[in-house]
Amino acid sequence: QVQLVQSGAEVKKPGASVKVSCKASGYIFINYLIHWVRQAPGQSLEWMGWIKPASGNTKYSQNVQDRVAITGDTSASTAYMELSSLRSEDTAVYYCARGLGDCLGGSCSPDVHTFDIWGQGTLVTVSS
């Protein structure tokens, strides 16, 4: 079945970096955007950015764009999100999510920026 499986929980000190992986299976990885969304404890959801695995093109939220890098390994059907210069406010569950509808050729379906398949989430705790 279609699924996204993320790497395990991380505990990091302020100022460090974290890299979370998201392995896709059950569909053609390069045909769909992968988004990253995070959720601080008891809070709402925050969109961070996306990658188009076929091209490696990315788009980031300006709220994190100076500290985040989203990459993809098409041979492993895996996307990665690396967040640097961590601070306590980055403590959250980080989700990868597949965009609804595919991107074939140079164009994407109109609803690719909604999220139809989600990973299980990765808790990143930033604490000294």
Add this chain to the structure above:
Amino acid sequence: DIQMTQSPSTLSASVGDRIIITCRASQSFNDGLAWYQQKPGKAPQLLIYGASKLTPGVPPRFSGSGSGTEFTLTISSLQHPDDFATYYCQQYNRYPYTFGQGTKLEIE
């Protein structure tokens, strides 16, 4: 950024009730609006996209409508325990994509 404001923040209702959750946007747009359901400790699940399109596999008691700055999610007849969860709206009309603060639906 487009701010998304949901109301109410908490809603108490009973099995069989019809409920409406509203999402208001700080800027107007047509149909780049989605609704998600989230249960404790789980990832969100997409219910509605394009403001009114039902995700395949989602029960038809869920429906969405609206445009401009006001959008609604309606559940026609609440089912226990499936529907008692937190609901979020999301706009994907302009970057950065933003979510509402959530509406927690509780059993009355």
